[in-house]
Amino acid sequence: MRKKAIWLAILVAVLPAVVLASPGYSRSNAKSYADSYCRYYNPTYNCGWGADCQNFASQVLNAGGIPQVGWNKLDSKHWFFSNCSYYANSWTVNTWFNSHAAKWPSRYQNTGWSGVREADPVLFRFPDCSDWCHTGIYMGVDTAWEGSKAGQRVELRSQHTPERCRIWFWENVPSGTYLKVWHVVY
Amino acid sequence: MRRLLLVLGLLLVVAALLALGFRFANGASRPEYSEPFPLEEKVELTPEEMEIKETIIEGFRLLGYADSTFDYSVLEKAFVDDPRFPLEDPFHEEVKRAFGKVPKGAGWLTSLKARYINYKGGVEALEAYERGKISQKELRELVAKGIEPYAKRPYLPDDEEVRSWFNFYDFKIEDDLAECVHRCGERIVRTYLVKRDGKWFIAYMKGIGIAP
Numbered sequence: 315m316r317k318k319a320i321w322l323a324i325l326v327a328v329l330p331a332v333v334l335a336s337p338g339y340s341r342s343n344a345k346s347y348a349d350s351y352c353r354y355y356n357p358t359y360n361c362g363w364g365a366d367c368q369n370f371a372s373q374v375l376n377a378g379g380i381p382q383v384g385w386n387k388l389d390s391k392h393w394f395f396s397n398c399s400y401y402a403n404s405w406t407v408n409t410w411f412n413s414h415a416a417k418w419p420s421r422y423q424n425t426g427w428s429g430v431r432e433a434d435p436v437l438f439r440f441p442d443c444s445d446w447c448h449t450g451i452y453m454g455v456d457t458a459w460e461g462s463k464a465g466q467r468v469e470l471r472s473q474h475t476p477e478r479c480r481i482w483f484w485e486n487v488p489s490g491t492y493l494k495v496w497h498v499v500y
Numbered sequence: 501m502r503r504l505l506l507v508l509g510l511l512l513v514v515a516a517l518l519a520l521g522f523r524f525a526n527g528a529s530r531p532e533y534s535e536p537f538p539l540e541e542k543v544e545l546t547p548e549e550m551e552i553k554e555t556i557i558e559g560f561r562l563l564g565y566a567d568s569t570f571d572y573s574v575l576e577k578a579f580v581d582d583p584r585f586p587l588e589d590p591f592h593e594e595v596k597r598a599f600g601k602v603p604k605g606a607g608w609l610t611s612l613k614a615r616y617i618n619y620k621g622g623v624e625a626l627e628a629y630e631r632g633k634i635s636q637k638e639l640r641e642l643v644a645k646g647i648e649p650y651a652k653r654p655y656l657p658d659d660e661e662v663r664s665w666f667n668f669y670d671f672k673i674e675d676d677l678a679e680c681v682h683r684c685g686e687r688i689v690r691t692y693l694v695k696r697d698g699k700w701f702i703a704y705m706k707g708i709g710i711a712p
Binding site for chain 1: 560561563564566567588590591594612615619622623626627629630636639640643648649650651652653654657661662664665684685686687689705706707710711712
């Protein structure tokens, strides 16, 4: 009986720490997920959507260890993907993800270009867009796999729509494009 | 029994709505693009088409200058407000943020000016945070007031890079009005131009697809 009580006390003491402790964001896990699925879609998340950039970016963040949260599709504080019919808008829509990130300072913080780190999501607003309309993943400085600087050591990004794997970050980013870096602090 | 069925029915409706995730929510849809665009680059251009092409490229060179300096006055050399292309609703919010209201006759040039006014505020707020002049909390307070933090491009693209963003597919020219479909980075864009005093100006741009 006494033994049981001791174990129970230990459990009660340790459990909150286990539950609350943030395992952190594994940038290497996020990057290797991005490398695996930048060209070939993960069937679990492949819903045949014409615009898949934010869906892909959310998968990368989740693969890096940022846990899905919530259940309400229409609340930008929530961010989850159950199946192709039931998912949070912030998982799939650039502007919603932007709102989501703004509501989670324990996960994301705005930074300028000097503060961007590997596996951070970067939002794009191209000149013809009235709001954020694309998301890519910053992949750090390494050898480009494709594009005009293939084989060169440059800043890289990976993304969907169009599918690009470790392309020079600035490739086909025209002037007048606004950028927002959501640096992961989780 | 009937009441029980009614309650069960209502529960089913609620469950179905949740499962569907209110898919028809206003403003929450992902943009759906057809891709890849089955377009071929137009290689041989008429002198007029060549002028239009160079106007668009010059426009983006000027945007690069404005990105780097926040000086949007240069944009008047390539962009214009034209009553045939009034500013569409989605662009109004940004113009209101910059000017307090949507000015009469506001078009593409006004929307670009507004973007650079807001952009300057957003870049400067972020730089103040990075230099330690304001805290993350203060930055978030600025965001709550409508200042959106932007990361500034760290370099000015040269002419070769600017030209690499474009392929020109189609031109339609009628008097002082022209329509050009072209690649602009990763997007396929339809740009509308108007001719004033013998020179073409960009009056509107609309994204119509994703480049292959």
